[in-house]
Amino acid sequence: MSRPPHATRGRYAPPAARRVLTATSVDGSRLHTEIHGPEGAPAVVLAHGWTCSTAFWAPVIRELAADHKVVVYDQRGHGRSPAAGPGGYSTEALADDLEAILADALEPGERAVLAGHSMGGMTAMAAARRPGLRERAAAILLCSTGAADLAAESRVIPLRSPGARRFAHRAVLGSRAPLGPVTPPAKRVLKYATMGPRATPEQVEACARIVHSCPVGVRAQWGKVLAGLELTGEVARLNVPTAILQGTADRLTPVVLARRLASVLPDCLGLTELPGLGHMTPIEAPDVVTGKIRELVRNHLTAAAPEPAALAPQQKTKARRAGEAKEKTA
Numbered sequence: 391m392s393r394p395p396h397a398t399r400g401r402y403a404p405p406a407a408r409r410v411l412t413a414t415s416v417d418g419s420r421l422h423t424e425i426h427g428p429e430g431a432p433a434v435v436l437a438h439g440w441t442c443s444t445a446f447w448a449p450v451i452r453e454l455a456a457d458h459k460v461v462v463y464d465q466r467g468h469g470r471s472p473a474a475g476p477g478g479y480s481t482e483a484l485a486d487d488l489e490a491i492l493a494d495a496l497e498p499g500e501r502a503v504l505a506g507h508s509m510g511g512m513t514a515m516a517a518a519r520r521p522g523l524r525e526r527a528a529a530i531l532l533c534s535t536g537a538a539d540l541a542a543e544s545r546v547i548p549l550r551s552p553g554a555r556r557f558a559h560r561a562v563l564g565s566r567a568p569l570g571p572v573t574p575p576a577k578r579v580l581k582y583a584t585m586g587p588r589a590t591p592e593q594v595e596a597c598a599r600i601v602h603s604c605p606v607g608v609r610a611q612w613g614k615v616l617a618g619l620e621l622t623g624e625v626a627r628l629n630v631p632t633a634i635l636q637g638t639a640d641r642l643t644p645v646v647l648a649r650r651l652a653s654v655l656p657d658c659l660g661l662t663e664l665p666g667l668g669h670m671t672p673i674e675a676p677d678v679v680t681g682k683i684r685e686l687v688r689n690h691l692t693a694a695a696p697e698p699a700a701l702a703p704q705q706k707t708k709a710r711r712a713g714e715a716k717e718k719t720a
Contacts, residue, residue, distance in 0.1 A: 395469075395603030396445035402596035402673065404445045405452055413463065413494040415487045417478060422470035423463040423495055427455035432687045433500055435461045435491065439508025439534075440612050441604040443469030446507070448596075449676035454683065461495040461502070463487075465509065467608030479611040481516035481621060488513050489522035501528045503686045505679070507672055508643065509612065511535030515621045518628040529659075529690035530632040531682055533671045534640055536647030537621040537654070545641040546583045563613030566606050572598045586639040586668035593673050625654045631690050633659040635682060637667030637674065659686075 397403040407424035414420055424444055434454055438446045444462040454460050464471035466478065466487060474483065496502060504527045506514045511532040517523040536543070541559040542552040549555045570576060572595070580601060581594045632655050636648035645663060652661040662682070664675055672679045 394599075395443070396599055397448070397592075397596045400592065401449045401452065401676075402592065404448045405455065411494060413487075413490045415466070415483070415490045417474070417483070417486065419466045419474050419478060419483070419487065420472055421463050421466065421487055421490060423461065423491060425495060426451050426460040426462070427458050429459060431457055431459045432691050433459045433461065433496060433502035434683055434687065435495070435502045435504045437463070437488065437504070437506040437510030437513050438465060438468070439506075439510050440616060441468070441601045441609050442507075443600055443603070445469070445600050446597075446670075447672055450505075450672050450680050450683070453676065453680045458687065461491065463491050463495075465513070465612075467612070468604060473605065473608050474611075479615055481512065481615065481619070484509070484513040485517035485520055485523075488517045489520050492522045492526040496526060501526055501691060503527075503529050503531070503683060503691055505531040505533065505683055506535065507533040508535050508669065509616065512537070512616075512619065512621060515624050515628060518624040523630070527630045529686040530628070530630050531635065531679075531686060532632060532648075532651065533635045533679060534637060534643055534648075534669045535651070536619075536643045537625045537651060538619055539647070540619055540643060541617045543644050543647055545644055560617040563617040564610050565613070566610045568606055569602045572602050576602070582641075584642055584669045586637055586666050586674060588666055589668065589670070589674055593670070597670050597673055622650075622654060625651060626656065629656050631657045631659050631686070633682060633686060634661040635664065635671055635679060636661060637664045637669065637671055639666050640669045642669040 407426055409425040411423050412420050413423050436447045443464050447462050451460050467473040504514055514530050515537055542556040544559045547558045577594050577598045580598045581589055634648050634652055636645050638645050648661055652658050667674050
């Protein structure tokens with residue numbers, strides 16, 4: 391009997407969803423979608439990265455679902471979402487899928503904070519000009535991602551020349567070689583390529599089981615998309631308040647890519663660099679990711695309580711007179 395493609399207990403085990411639905415994209419692709427947390431609470435939508443699944447967000451979901459409506463979905467071909475047909479792998483498809491999720495999982499008029507990790511962040515960038523994103527996204531968090539030049543800037547294969555790195559990484563991204571079982575050597579390779587030096591054995595195990603379960607063909611198809619990624623123009627049109635989180639030890643999408651994003655985004659809320667962290671920030675530092683999402687919800691989604699200055703003139707007069715009376719009797 392094969393092992394499940396995720397941790398089955400502890401912080402990194404996916405919690406049970408309150409509701410499961412299947413969203414349908416414009417080309418008919420079906421997207422496994424889960425809703426966690428109380429209905430009517432502030433909404434958060436989480437988009438995972440290349441070779442991952444909804445299980446990747448487990449520790450973040452566990453924290454946020456206490457008082458947020460949390461929507462997570464499997465990108466096409468990942469997790470429980472079927473693989474796309476010919477021509478179904480592109481940044482346009484990612485944007486189509488995100489619009490479908492926002493339309494199907496949110497109530498009419500409901501807005502949300504969107505958090506995307508790696509390819510999930512690229513999904514938000516690809517949808518920058520889409521009406522669905524503009525109408526639904528109150529703010530965005532980009533974790534460990536980039537808009538262009540991934541193959542040339544990646545440091546998984548530490549070659550000096552950008553041209554040599556581009557050639558080598560494109561070959562790796564598009565490879566159909568099976569990853570095989572999750573063994574100690576395989577976990578060491580995955581930790582080197584995707585995680586920081588302080589990642590715990592439990593975190594490495596959780597990531598390895600998710601990544602190794604991604605179908606070879608799906609991994610290769612999306613890898614080719616990432617190898618030729620160019621979304622800089624879309625980033626410049628992402629007119630939504632956007633924060634960036636980035637590990638300084640990220641070899642897959644190095645910090646230089648995050649700094650470029652910060653320089654192009656029209657409404658950048660800042661870049662937070664996390665010393666010593668690798669690419670898998672939602673698993674390596676779930677508390678930091680959750681804290682940033684909560685901050686975005688608080689500042690850009692949740693209605694603020696009325697300030698005293700917003701009181702009607704009659705109420706202000708009553709408050710002033712009450713204060714004066716109190717001073718006289720003191």
